[in-house]
Amino acid sequence: MASTRGFANTKILIIGGGISGMAMAIALTTSYNIKDIVIVEKSSGFGGTWRDNIYPGAACDVFSSLYSFSFAQKFDFTRSLPGQEELLEYLTDVAQEYKLYQIARFNSSVRQMEWNNAEMKWHTTISVDGGKDAEYGNSYEIVSDFVISAIGQLCKPKGFDIPGLSDFHGKVMHSARWDRGFDIANKRVAIVGTGATAAQIVPEIAKSTAHLTVCQRTPGFVIPRHDQELPQWERLLRFYFPPLRSRIRAEAMNFRELFHSAVTQADSPYAALMRKMNDGLLQKQLGHRPDLQEKVKPRYNPGCKRTVISNDYYPTLARDNVDLETAKIERITENGIKFEGADQVKEIDVLILATGFDTFNFLGGLQISGINGQKLEDIWPEGVAKALKGIMIPNIPNFGMLYGPNTNLSHNSLILVIEAQARCLAAMINTIYSVREAEGGSLAVWPKKEVTERYWEKLQEKLQNTSFADPDCTSWWRRHDGTIVNNWPGTAIDYQRLLEEIKWDDFDAAGTAAKKFNEEISKKSTQNVPRVVEEAWLSRGALTAMALAGLAGGVILHRVWRHFGPLRMG
Template sequence: MTGDKPWPQVPVTNKSHTEAAVVIIGGGISGICTAIDLIKRNNCKNFIILEKSGGLGGTWRDNKYPGCCCDVWSHLYSFSFEQNPDWTREYPGQEEILDYLTGVAQKYELYRYTRLNTAVESAYWDDATKKWKTTVSVQGGKDAEFGSSYTLTSDFLVSAVGQLNVPRLPDIPGLDEFRGKLMHSARWDWSYDIRSKKVAIIGNGATAAQIVPEIAKEVGHLTIHQRTPNWVIPRLDTPIPSWKRALYRHIPAIRWRKRADMMDFRESFYDAVFDHSSTTAQLIEAQSIEHMHRQLPDRPDLWERLQPKYAVGCKRVIISDDYFPVFLQENVKLETRKIDRITAKGVVAGGLEEEYDLIILATGFRTVEFMHPIEITGSGGRNLSSVWKEGGQALYGVTVESLPNFAMLYGPNTNLGHNSIILMIEAQSKYINTLIKEVLHVRQKGGSLVIQPNPERIQDFNEQIQSELENSSFADPNCNSWYKIKDSGKITNNWSRTVVEYQKLLSKLDWSDYDLSGAGAERVANKHTTYIGRVVEETRISYQTIALTALSLAAVGAGVALRHAGRLRLP
C-alpha cells in the first residue's frame, strides 16, 4: 500500500525498481495503446514500458528519411479515442505523426512509466514463481552507470515491438566491403550531405518511393535498383485548410463521419486482395496503368519495366503522385539487372560495375522473425524459436503456445494490406487487457493465475487462416514480399479477413480457448465468455438516411413554425 491506493494502482517506485505487475516491451503505437488501456480499463499504474531508443514513437521515431510519411489518411491513422482535428494534410508526414504520438503519451503521463534507452535482451517464464523474468541492458551512458543490466519480475508480459522494428540488410555479397557511405532507410544519417553525390538506392518499395522523389532533386546522379516493379496509384494528397480543421475541432460528428467514410473506403480494398477478378482489383490495375502512362507519356520502354506481372496486393500497393515522374529526370537511372555483388567502390549489376558515393538500403525489416533478437523462453524451458520453428503463429495473432501470461500486439497474421493497422491494434489492446485483468485480480488476493492458449485451438485457428490466405494475392508465386517466409512461402504476417471481422472476433474472450491453472482458474473458466465490445467506426447510417432525416426534421420544424404563426394571427 502507498497512501490510500492499493496495488496495482501504485506506480513502480525506486524501492520496487525491478518489480511490476505488467511489463510492456516497446514504446510505439502498440505500447502506447496498451498502456493507456491499462490505466483506463484496469486502473493499473504498476507497469513499465521498456523502450530501447531514446524516445517514444516506435517506427515513427526510427524512420526519419526524406519524404517519410504514411500511406493511410491521417484521420484514420490515429487512435479512435484520441482523434486529432488539427492534421495539416490528408496524409501525415513522419514528424507530424511523431508529434501526435508524443502528445498522446504526454496527455496520459506515460513518460513516468517509461524506461528509455533500455533494450530487452531476454525474457523467461519461471514455472516455480509463475512470473516473467525480463533481463534488460541499459544503453544510455549515464544511466548505465547506475547499472548496465538488471532483471525485472512481472505477472504479465506484453510484446509491443511490432513487425517493422529491426532493419533487414540485403543478402548481397560484399555489402561490408563498400568504402563509401552506406545507410539503411530506418537509420538515416542527416549529417551526411547528399548534394551532388552519386547515389544508388537498393529497393523500390513504399519506402524507396518516398525517398526517391526527394533526393532526386539534390543528388548529382541516382540509380534505382529495382528487383520487382510495384502497382502505383495516385495519392492525391492535399493540405487541410484551417476552416476544415475548425469544423473537425468544433463538430466532432463531422470528424467521426469522415473517419467512417475513410474506413469504409479502405475496407473495400479487401476485395482486390482476395479476388483478383473483382471489380476493385481490375480498377486498381487500370488506375495504376493509366497513372503511369499519364505521368510517363510516350515511354513504352519504361512502361514495360515498371508494370508488375503479379496480382494486385501481392506486394503493398504504393500510393504516390511523384514517383513515376522521377524517371524522366536526366540524373535518374532505372536499373533492373540483378545485383551481382557490392565492391569497395560501388555496385556490380549484370557484370558491370558502377561507382557510388552513397548506397541507400531501402530493404525493409526482419518482419517474419517476430521479436528478434530477444530470447524468449516459456513454460517448461521451451524457447520461442522451437515453438515457431515453422514460422510465427498465435491465437488471433495475440497469444502464443507455451508462453503463459503473455500477449503480443501486431503479431503473426495481423498485418493489413488494405486498411489502418491502428484499427487492429486497438482491438488487440482491449483483448489483452481483459486477460491482464484476471491475472491482476488474483494477484491482489495473494494468488497466481496462469493463462495459456490451448495448443489445439491455436493449430485449428492457424490452419483456417492459412487456408484462406492460400486464395489471396499474398500467395501469388510471381512475387516475393515481406509478408511471407522466403523458403516455404508461408504467409506469417497478414490477416486473411476484413478489419471489422477481426474487431468482432476480439470483441469477446472465450475462456475455453485457454488452459487455466492456479488460484481462481475455476472461477474464470466458469465465466465461459467475457464480452469486451468494440469501437464501431464503420458507417452505420447512409448519407441518404441522413438527408431524409434532415428533410423530415426540417418539415416538422416548418410545420411547427406555421402552426405557431397561425396562432399568432388569430383574433
C-alpha cells in the same frame, strides 16, 4: 499516475513505446485502473515507426482522419495524408496527455525473458543502451506478473546479403536508420528497393543528387496519392463540429474497408480498378518512355505486394539524373556496384538500403523461455510464428503481443487492429488479476496448443485463397515455403469482431488460483469485449433524407408556432 512498486518489480512490463505499447498502457490504466506498469523502449522516446523512420519524404498512406487513436482523435492534421514529423508530434502529445512518460524507460532494450515456474513470474533482462543510466550499469532484471510485447513486425531493419558490402568505401545507410547529419546533395547515390519506402525517398533525393540509380528487383503497383493540404477553415470546422469529424472518420473507415477486396481477390472489381489506375499512371506519366513503362509494369495480381501510393515516383524515374537498373546486383565493390551483364562498375558515393525489415523474425529475436524452460524456437519450429488470434502463444504464460503473426493489414489503418488487441489483452489481464486476488494466490494462463494450431490452419486455408499467395511475386508477407505469417485475410472489422469474445475454454491455467479460475470459466466460458464501432451506419443518401426531413419538420413547427404561439402567449 502511480509509480512502480520498485525499480526492478512491476505488475506488467510492456516492451516497446510505439503505437502498440502506448495503446496497451492506456487501455490498462483507463479501463481497469491498472497503473503498476513499466514501458521499456529501445529508442530515446515514444513514437515507434514514426520516430525511427525519418528519411526524406516519410509519410503515412492512410487518411489522417483515420490515423489516430479512437480515444484521442486528432482533428487538425494539416494534410489528408500526414507526414512523419506531424505524426510523431501527435504521438508525443498523446504520451504526455496520458502520463506515459512517468512509467517509461528509454534507451532500454530486452535481451531475454525467462518464466519462473516456482514464482509464477517473468524475469526479464534489460540492457541499458545509453545516457546517464548506462553509467550505473549496463543491464538489470525486471520481475513482473505479465509481459506484453509491443515490438511489432517492422522493428528490425533487414540486412543486405550481397558480396562485397563490407568493402564499400562510401556511405551506407538503411532507410530506417537515416543519418540526418549526412548531406546527400551532389552525391552519386544508389538505392536498393522499389517498395513503398523507396517510392517516398526517390522523388525527394533525386532533386539534389548528382545522379541516382534505382535498383529494382520487382516493380510494384503504383496508384495515385490523393493527398492535399487541409485548409485552416476545414480544420476548425472539424474541431468545433463533432458530427462532421465523426462522419469524415466513418467514411474513411468505410472506404478503406471496401478497398479490402482490391488487395485480396484478384478477380474483384476493385482489383480491376487498381489495374486501371496503375495503367493510367503509366500512360500519363511515362507514355513518352516506353522503355521505362516496360520495366515498371507489374506482372502479378494487385495486393501480392504492398501497394505504392505516389504521384511523383514514375516521373522521377524519367529524370535525366536518374537511372532504373533491373539487372541483378552481382557484388558491391570499393567504389560502386557491379551489375550482372555489365562490363563496368557503376560508381557511387552513397548506398541506401530500402530493403525493409526482418518481418518473419517476430519478437525481434528475443530469447524467451516459457513453461519448464521451453524455448520459443521449439514452440515455433522452423521459425513459423503461430499465435492464437495473433496475440498469445502456447506455453508462454501471462504473455501477450500486439501486431503479432497474421495481424497485418494491407488495406486499412493498423491502429484499428492495435486498439482491438490492447482492449482484449487488457480485459484478459484484468480478469486474471481479479481471480488471482480473490483467491489470494498465483495464476498463469496461456492458450492451448491444439486450439492455436486449429486457428492457424484455418487461417492459412483462407490466406492461400487470397492475392497474398500469388506465386508470381515475393513480399515480406510470404515465406519461401509459401506460408503467409504476417497478413490477416479479412477486413479490419472482421478482426475487431474476432477479439470481441474471449473464449476461456481455449486456455490452460496453472498456479494456486487455477482451480478457482477453472470454476469461474465453467460458469461462464466467454467474456465479451465490445469493439469500438467507427464505420458509418447510414449512407450519405440516408443522412440527406434525415436532414431534409428535419428541415421540413422545423418549417412545420415554425409555422405552427407562428399561428398558435401568439394566442397561447395572449
